Each structure stands twice: as C-alpha cells, then as structure tokens.
Amino acid sequence: MKTLELLESLHLKQIYGHLPECVNSIHQDSREVTNNSLFICISGHKQDGHDYYHDAINNGANIIVAEKQLEIDFNKSAFILVPDTKRAMAQLINKFHNYPSSQMTLFGVTGTNGKTTVTTLIQKLLQRCGIKSALAGTNGFQVDNKKYYTENTTSDVLTNQALLALSRDQHVRKVVMEVSSHGLAQGRLWGIDYDIAVFTNLSQDHLDYHQTMEAYGYVKGLLFAQLGNDMSKSKYAILNQDDPWSETYKMATSAEVITYGLHKNADFRAFAINYTINETTFTLEYPDPEGRVTIAINLLGEFNVYNTLAALAALYADGNDIKTMIHFLPEISNITGRMEKLVVNAPITMYVDYAHTPDAVEKCIKTVAPFKQKRIILVVGTGGERDREKRPLMAKKASHADVVILTVNDPRTEASDRIIRDMEKGMLHDDYLLISDRKQAIEQAIRISEPGDTIIFAGKGQENYQIIGETKHPHNDALIATEFANSKFQRNTD
Template sequence: MNTENLLECLHVKQIVGPLPLHIQSIQQDSRKVEDGSMFVCIKGYTVDGHHFIKDAIDRGATIIVAEEKPDMDLPNTTLVIVPNTTKALAHLANRFYSYPSIDMDIIGVTGTNGKTSVSTLINKLLENSGRKTALAGTNGITINGGVKHTDNTTCDVLGNQKLLKEAEDLGVEDVVMEVSSHGLAQGRVWGIDFNIAIFTNLTQDHLDYHQSMEQYGYIKGLLFAQLGNDATKRKYAILNKDDAWSKIYENMSPAEVLTYGISEEADFQAKQIQYFEDKTLFTLQSPEGNYPVETRLLGEFNVYNVLAALSTLFVKGIQVSAAVNLLKSINPIEGRMEKVKHNAPLKVFIDYAHTPDAIRSSITSVSTFKRNRLIYVAGTGGDRDKEKRPLMAKEASTADIVILTINDLRNEDATSILEDMEQGMQHENYGMIAERKEAIEHAVEISEPGDILIIAGKGKEHYQITGNTKHPHSDETVVTECLNRKYNK
C-alpha cells in the first residue's frame, strides 16, 4: 500500500528519515515482520513492543511506528512518532484493509457469561436462513463454515481487520463477534463499525485485570457507546432487561434499544418455561405476537441466550415465526452444557462454567431431571481473578459431591489455588485434586448408575497451560475413556 496514503489517517508528531513508497504489511509482533513491513510498537499489558525494534529491523521492517525515539540507530528504516501507538494501529489496520466492516453487518456480543453460546447461536440461525456469515470468538474463527483457531476470545486489532477483509472478499453479509472486556480495554475492536451490540449479563470475573465491578461494567459499556451516531445505518443495542447494567448501557448508547428477559417485562420475554432432560419449552412474547418455542438447549441460561438470538434476527428483518422454526434444528453449543455421548448408565455434561454465576446456572439446568447424585468437577485458573475462587466453590457446593481442580495452572502454585477455592465450600463432601485428568478420573470412578456428572471450567478447549506452555488436553476425551473403562468392561 502507498505509505503516504496510509499515514494520512494518523496524527503524526514527527517523521525521521525518508518514507518508502510502499509497505507490504503491518505487524505488531516483531517475529512476523518481513521485508517491507511496518512495525508498530505497542505497549501491552506485559510486553512493550518498543523493546523489539532492533528485532523488527533485522527482519526487514522499513517503517517503525513508535511513541518515542529509541536510543539506537535505525539503519535504512524510517521512524514515525505518534502520541498513542495503540490507537494508531487501529487506524492503520482499518485503512490498510480498506475499512472492511462498512459494507457488512457486524454483530458484537459482550457480557460475562453466554458470549460464545449467543454468538454461535446467532451465526447458525443466520446461516440456516440462507445468509453468508462469519463467526469469531472463543472457539475460533468460522467463515462460511471453514474453521481455524485463535488464542483469544477477541483477536488483536490487526487480526480483526484481516478477518473482516477476508470475510468481505468471500461475500460474507454478517459477521458475529464475541467481544471480551480485555478486547474492549485494549482497543482490539477500535475502528470496527458495529451495527448490533448485544449484552448478556455482568457477574464477577476478570477483577485481577479490571480491579472493580464498576470498572469492569464500564469497559463492557464501551461496545454500546461505540455504536456511535452514524445516521446512514440503523443500529441496535440488544440488552438483557433482567440485568441492572442494561439501564446504564441504554444511557451510554445512541442506538435503538431492544430488550429481552424472563423476570422483567421486555420486548422479547419468555413465559411458562418448562425444563426437560432433552429440551426446553416456553412461550415467547414478542413484538410480532406470542409463539410456542421448543429448543434442544437446556436450562434457564439458555433461555436467555435464545431470547438474545431471536431479538437479533428480528432486528435483522427475519420474522419471529421463521426464527422460531429455525431454532428447532439447532443442536446444543459445543462445550456449553454439552451432553457427552456414551453408553454408561449416567448423564455426563461438559461445560465452560468458570464464574460463580455460570456454575450456579449449570447446576440449576439439571435440577429438574436430577434423580440421584450430582457430581461436580469445578476448575479455576492460575494467575487469574483470585477473589472469585471461593465464590465458585460456594456455588458448586449445591452439588452432592464436589471435586475442586485446576483448569490452567500457568505460573501459580497449585496448592494455593485449591486452598482459595476450598474457603468457599459449604459442606464436607468434596475433594481437591490439582491434576485435572486425575480429577476427572476420580469423578468417574466414584460415580454410580443414575448420577449426573458435570465437568466444568474448560468446555471444548483442547489444551491446558502450565507455565507459558500449552499441552494437549480434552475433558471430553478424558471422561469418555474413563467411562469406557468403568462401564464397558
């Protein structure tokens, strides 16, 4: 791309050296720099890109974008100094990829719990209605059905713009994105022209990063403020009326507001809810009338997820009756209270629950068909929000038997993690097993016919993190092997 044209989008304080005519790529990771790259130095949460300028130059960078002049020579390299490289990168990426979000409908989903379920559900419903879609979130990136993995719920700003450009080139009409609080705080979605923003709920999580619930809630609200005042497109904020933060987000956003809920009167409201082992039934009250709804998604939390998805299809112009019919064919979301297929005489679910509220919801979702004991494997992660650990164990205590374990150890001591959780236990019928595979093996070993076993914390994740290294791991694979050993001898 022409360099002068690219830099027109920036407030530049100083340019040191002659500008090359073109650049081949923009990078914020020096390891990805090639000949002709522009390297943007980002001051991250743990790493400062300014420390990797020499590495970028050695790899062929011809332009360095920085907040300050480095104390080194820059041979055959131009230095561009800007006030804020994070904001500069958002503008540069958007311009480099030709503002790809403008001509597609971008749907952002934020909240503590439910982001993956809601975004996946919306994507599947839109696909089944005949639209070309892309999905980006915890389970990876999907464009017209093709899947690739990503490490974060929300890609970095470069990855997002590259994804949007690729989607645009493939004729995608709708892009559904999970938008995490980290992604919002770090500017990963700056420059994306969202049409619809959806709020699921706000409960305690990530306070190691955000410090307080007030700060956490404010950061989530940035997505709704980001809908902006663009009068050329109708924009919508879709809010969970049963969560008090919705009123705050309504006031933060200039967009039209549509609400959904169960307890509070809302535009889309579920009434007469019935929970079964293999389905959920309810009556939907909507702007287009009342409809009986049947879904294979289980539990109250999935009723909220369905309401959010149906609200989204409504503002997309799809009739409520048609959306309700599309819902019947949707299978449970992978890793979200997903029933494990096996021949053993008990019910086993894999779930992503790793917050107090999500644990409570997963236990509540099986309460209507619980006939024997509920065994709950509750996991939490190292180097993450410590305050929620005893609260998670407290919620898990409503199960008959609890096994406390670890999702990802990272760089923390295993004993301290489990002891933090143990403080919240409300009964004595529990065990603590740091090694996750062993915890799952023990849960299956003590199970009896008729029990329900929930393995929570990782969902469909295919790895565990120890130190800074990822190791292969699948809860589903481990529990299936254990069930076969015990019950299919």
C-alpha cells in the same frame, strides 16, 4: 498499499528518513515481519515492542512506527513518531484493509456468561437461512465452515481487521463477534463499526484485572457507547431487561434499544417455560401483530432461554424474519462445550460446560437438578494468577452439587495446591475432594460414580489445552471423560 495513502490516516506524526513507495504488510510482532513491511512498537503488559525494533528491521521492516525516539539507520528504515502507537495501529490497519467492518453487518455480544452461545445461535440461524456469515470468539474464527485459530476470545487489532478483511473478500455479509471486557479495555476493538450490540448479563469475573464490579460493568458499556451518534445508520442495542446493568447501558447509547427478558416487560419475552432433560419449551412474545408463538429448543436451562431471546432479538434488529428463525431453532442440537451432553456407553449422564464464574456454576447445577436420578457430581476449577476472591465463591455455589471435586483449570505459574485451598474455604458441606491434577479429577469423578449419577465437568468447556507454567499442554475434558467412562463401564460388563 501506497505508503503516502496509508499515512493519510494519521494526522499527528513526524516522519524521518526516506519512505518506501509501498507497504506490503503491518505487524506488531517482530518475528512476523517480512520484507517491505511496517512495524508498530506497542507497549504491552509483559513486553515492549520498542525493544524489538532492531529485530523488525533485520527481518525486513522498512518503516518503524513508535511513540518515543529510537536510534535508527535511515538508510535501512524510515521512522515515524506518533503520540500513541495503539491508536495509530488501529487507524493504519483499518486504512490498509479499506475499513472492512463498514462493508458488512457486525454483531457484537458482550456479558459475563452466554457470549459463545448467543453468537453461535445467531451465526447458525443465519447459515440456515443461506446467509454467508462469520463467527469470532472463544472457539476461534469461523468463516462458514472453515475455522481459523485465534489466541483470545477477542483478538488484537491487527488480527481482527485481517479476519474481517478475509470475510469481506469471501463475500461474507454478516459477522458475529464475542466481545470481552479485556478486549474493550485494551482497545482491541478500535476500528470495528458494530451495527448491533448485545448484552447478556453481568456477574463477578475478571476482578483481578478490573478490580471492582463497577469498573468491570462500565468497561462492558463501552461497546454500547461506541455505537456512535450517526443517526443515518441503523444501530441497535439489545439489552437483558432483567439485569440491572441494562439501565446503565441504555444511558450509554444513542442507538435504538430492544429488550428481552423473563421477569419484566420486554420487547422479547418468554413465559410458560417447561424444562425437560432433552429440550426446553416456552411461549415467546415479540413485536409483531401475530407475535406470540411456542418455541422448542434443544438447549437446557433458564440461561439458555435468555440466550435464545438475545439471539432472536438481535436477528430481529437485523431485519430477519423471526418466524423463519424460530423454524430453524430445533435444528441446533447443542453448543460445543456449553452444557454439552457427552455420548458414552455408560449408565451415567455427563456434561461438559465452560462455567467459570460462581453464577454460571450455580446455573448449570440447577439446570440438571430436576432430572437427576441419584447424585450430581461436579468437577469444578478456577485458574491460576486470576481473581482469588472468586475462588471460595465458586466452591460455595458448587456446594449445591451432592459431591464436589475441586481442581484447577489452568494453573499457569501459580501453585495448584494454593488454588484449590483458596476454593475450599467456600465449601458448605464435607462431601468433596481436592485433586489439583485436572485429568485425575475427571477420572476420579467417573471412578466414584454409580449408575444413575450425573457428572458435570465445569470450567474448561471446549478448550483443548491446559496452561501449565507458560506452556499450553494438550487437554480436553470431553475426550478424557468419554474415554475413561467407556473404559470403566466396559470393564464392569466384561
């Protein structure tokens, strides 16, 4: 892009040195810099990009953008001083990619639990209708059936805009994104023009970062406030009527509000719910002269009724035919890592779930409790360097299971024994084990299981790694559990 055209997006700036005619790329990581690129110095939590501008210049950057004065040889690189490099980055990268989100319909889904399921449901249903779509979140970024790895649930500004531009250039019409509280608080979503914002629920999580539930809740509300006040554009807020925080988000947005729920009057309401081990059925009422229909989904538990309602309400806001969407719902068998039933050659039932909050742990146990034949064995963990107050609450909710194995999700640099001892303080019965090594915990759960038992592996879901120290090591709950269960019960039959 022409440099002068790109810089038009910044009003407050001071330019030093000779500007190159064009900018080929924009980076915030000096290691990714290539020739004729622009490098933005970002002050992060662990590192300050201002310390790496020399590396960026040596790698080919011929424009450095910073928020403090730097000593730069103007024969090698131009220098642009701005008040706030994070805001400048959002402006520049949007201009560089020609504002991709304004050229597609953007769904944003936020909440403590359910984000992955709701976004996946929306995208899968769009695909069933032949609508080219993209999905961004915990499982990476997916354009139709091609997946791209991303570091976080909500990517950084540069990655978001690059992936949105990739989607637009591949003629994607709809993009569905998980929106995390960290992403909102850190401005990673600046420049994304959402059309439909969805709220799932709010329960305790991430208080190591947000400090209080009030701060956590208000950060989530940024998604709805950022829908804006331009009434010439159709914008919608999809809110869980049964969650008290929805009242706050109604006040935060000027967009049209569409509600869903089970227990209060809502635009999309489910009742006459029936749960079985293989499917959930319910009657749906929604805004239509013939808006009452019975639905069957291959997803388990009350929380998945909420997730289905949220997805249908969002698709309704987008103008899709709800009857068509309902027709395709039975084709969606499961969501990877979300109460995912593992296929094993064994007389036990095993599920992998991402449950990493007290509320989610309680719900996954309650989901299978009505159908248990013998015991429910729960393997559950929390992460190192995260909210310590949550740890005993996790164990308290885990106590609803007959047998509990307390373990660790990602120890990071914290001692694993400290993590599980913190959890242990919340246990309400004595039938539990402390096994800090997660692989050993999974294997022990299967080792002590008997025919008819149900095992839930909670906390990691579909993740294929475990963070030990500052390194990601290969780890997959489903793979470990499947291989060990098949091996154990095969030996028993030999």
